[in-house]
Amino acid sequence: MEKITPHNIMLMMLSIGVLLGVARILGEIVQRFHQPAVVGELLAGVLLGPTVLGSIAPELCLFLFPQNGTNAIIFDAISTLAIVLFLMVAGIEVDLSTIWKHGKVGLKVGIISIVIPFIFGFMTAMAIPNMLGRELHVNQFTFALFLATAMSISALPVIAKTLMDMDLYRSELGMVVVSAAIFNDIVGWIVFAVVLSLMGDNPSNSGGNHIIFTIFLTLLFAGTMLTLGRWLIDKTLPFVQAYTRWPDGEISFALVLALLGAAFTEWIGIHAIFGAFLVGAAIGDSSHLREQTRVTISNFISFIFAPLFFASIGLRVNFFEHFDFLLVILVLIIACFCKLVGGVIGARWGGMALRDSWAVGFAMNSRGAMEIILGLLALEAGIINQRLFVALVIMAIITSIISGPAIRLILCPAKPWRLQDALFSKLFIRELRSLSRQDAIKEMVNVVCREFSMDQTEVECIVWEREKAMSTGIGKGVALPHARIRGLSSPLVVVGISETGIDFDSPDGKPANIIFLVLTPDSALESQLNIVSEIAKLFRNQAILQGTLKTKTFTDFLALIKSQAVSKQT
């Protein structure tokens, strides 16, 4: 085999760069529509792979992402590395102690929502294996076991993300769902490891003894990692923190362990991601792991490595060619039915209200990234064919997409608005003409009423009444006139900047250089408080005011607010 050539290097940089770029852009776009980023990332692969680019310009597609040769190997290796590291992050996010804290209910949901889909999936696969696309060379029992696992698994990252978006993550319902999902994931992956070992890539290895040995080693590794390994890591982390460069020592420590764990599980005959996941779970469970390390690792891996991997999935399969409508519908129905039933029964058993139980069911139903990884491994191991793989991917995406809206419909949680949601470029006045408090309010009300067709006199009157009652200058150059407006559907914040400053009767006597006019719906008291306190917190840092005065456009301003807001929180 020859050495890696300059052409290989060029192509490697180009294909990774293009794929990552497109994946991140589409990931951002779907997030605008409150969908998980993974949907956009998969789409990037579909666009650049055989499905779309391959049918428009097959040569370009093959040039960028060759199917054979050195670059195919490199690409394969890098996307394997990416998924191994992503599973480590997924493992870190698993908080084993949560399972015990919200123990009973979570465990009940966890057990039922894995047992019902498992039995149902297994029986369906035994009953109609050919309709579900079993290939003849695959043992029916192995196939059924795989399908059962595929129906039982959840997607912790997607579930956590959906719950966080709705501010339900720290609620009791959230914790029940999260602990149930953790339980599902761990059991699901162990079962899948067994399925993989049953397949035994290499014919010489597939003797009965070998399978038992693999299962034994798998369970031994999982058990050791979650007990002794977890304890050892917890004891070692303070040494790493105390005696190595911070935070790099801790990051390397986690990565090295994950890679070695991955090598070990790959060696015993199950996939590398399994070892990385277990090591991640053991590390994430340590109370000594610092938040900064967690954030750095997950920023880098979840947003660089993960998009690369998910986009690479779309490259592997032609989604049009292998799209089988009946199979997709069948898989979707089975998956949703058994997981919803499992989730609801589990939650009811745990004593939750019916409405909450349905929310739990829909939350558990999202399969997201985990299902796709499972499907890909099964495809590579020859357990399933491309048609079923496509159906599983589509099922994973659809269950993830409907989860959020369904929970929102069921629980109608009052989503508190954030400042970012209420800022619009049309409501940004770079230089206020007014010199007095009343004029400034008038000028700002004027802009918002023109843009959103509201009654100017009424709004102005309400804001001014509030302002007269007590001045809203909070000092440090900031004023926050605000009012609740009947009939408004979402909060609106007008931003006005005045270089010279306008007297808002602040406690510190300083004129206001930046004025936020905060208009919120009549009912949304919490949103108003949220937004007002967010602004007050943000401008405690004098540098932000200075930065604001230097901004030229709304984009500059938004960039400042967003990047400063988060860097202050973490």
Added chain:
Amino acid sequence: MEKITPHNIMLMMLSIGVLLGVARILGEIVQRFHQPAVVGELLAGVLLGPTVLGSIAPELCLFLFPQNGTNAIIFDAISTLAIVLFLMVAGIEVDLSTIWKHGKVGLKVGIISIVIPFIFGFMTAMAIPNMLGRELHVNQFTFALFLATAMSISALPVIAKTLMDMDLYRSELGMVVVSAAIFNDIVGWIVFAVVLSLMGDNPSNSGGNHIIFTIFLTLLFAGTMLTLGRWLIDKTLPFVQAYTRWPDGEISFALVLALLGAAFTEWIGIHAIFGAFLVGAAIGDSSHLREQTRVTISNFISFIFAPLFFASIGLRVNFFEHFDFLLVILVLIIACFCKLVGGVIGARWGGMALRDSWAVGFAMNSRGAMEIILGLLALEAGIINQRLFVALVIMAIITSIISGPAIRLILCPAKPWRLQDALFSKLFIRELRSLSRQDAIKEMVNVVCREFSMDQTEVECIVWEREKAMSTGIGKGVALPHARIRGLSSPLVVVGISETGIDFDSPDGKPANIIFLVLTPDSALESQLNIVSEIAKLFRNQAILQGTLKTKTFTDFLALIKSQAVSKQT
């Protein structure tokens, strides 16, 4: 070419895990001795590669790091990716505006410290090419041009690190050195790009037209990137910050651009790292790039990717076999002589004092990572042989190691001590027995005098005199008794914890739960102030006190102090 097998995956995880682990451990160890981490990382490769492991257990070495086949390709690809990303970080750290600010002097040093080594290196290589290890098939002019470049280049990251360690980075001398090093790097890499294009891997490409075309494209790309590209990036960053997830959008943006830049320069016939470096420089120059992004990228890349790359260098060559003592000495003498002369003359020309000029010379002399990368590329391109490569690597390491101590000798800067440097496990008292202020001081003085054989009565007397003059309880449960002790060579901090608390007459009336006895040398007023204010700052956060009371051992305590100290600063 076959598909990537489970064995390939296992081996990939194992070899990366082992190499990264050993590299980071040795990197940490050499840093303890105030040496740059890169020395330890290179050593890891030497230990695990043909030089050491290869001669002890050749089969294990070949199993872990095969020289041929799929895994060799994968390893090559990943270390190439690592170095490309590392050069992006090196580019980001280049601050183009610094060059202009400290313009004249920096430019003078920059020009002279590149012109003199270049001419001297070129002439030496033309005069004694064979003594320097030129291979017969290499054109003498190309060889001389390479050696000239190798002598002229600096290592910005090592220089910056050395200056920061001595608190000289923000001094005028520091800025002169940094801007000169930036100038050296940019010119050096452009010249090297030309040298590479002169080599022309592919015989069919090495016609005169092709070389001129490559040189033209190289200069065009560098020029465009540092003007138009820089401007465009600066304009685009606020949009990325405003309209994508923070900070992941910005990180991906930087990475994607660097990869595409790398692909482009590889395509025009020079190495990929060149494009990544220029893109990095253009990004790093934007005033909109946020500190958090910079820190996340460099944490991940400098401490994961870079160690992997440098360790992989040691794997490529047998350092014993190709060690040529005369050549090493010759290269070392030429390199040090011409760079020191260049640096000193440049600094004198710029009007600096003689002593400072020598410091500048030694700072510019460190070659570090950059020289090694250059050497490796030259080795791969067939410009130099393994003997010269080994000599260059050793020269790079030695010049980097001597730079810090030499500057310290010349300038004798008073290195201000930090709290971390003054903590020792022997000076950590987990539970003070004393209940009163005077007893506690006595108990703590007792420990430090026993461990460091000092006169107990004298020390106790000084500390207590100071304490009586004004109480050192600073409130929030912290007390800071301190004294300057004649004859002490470095600061010592005794830490005493009292669960019940000891009355230290604090302004807030609370008893002290944690007492720091700070003893500093008579002369080191600055160190005393530094350490005291560091402690006061740290314990402003109530959580740290709570955390301290929960620690069981010195390691736990040090881990808390280190990780909290930094996470609060960044």
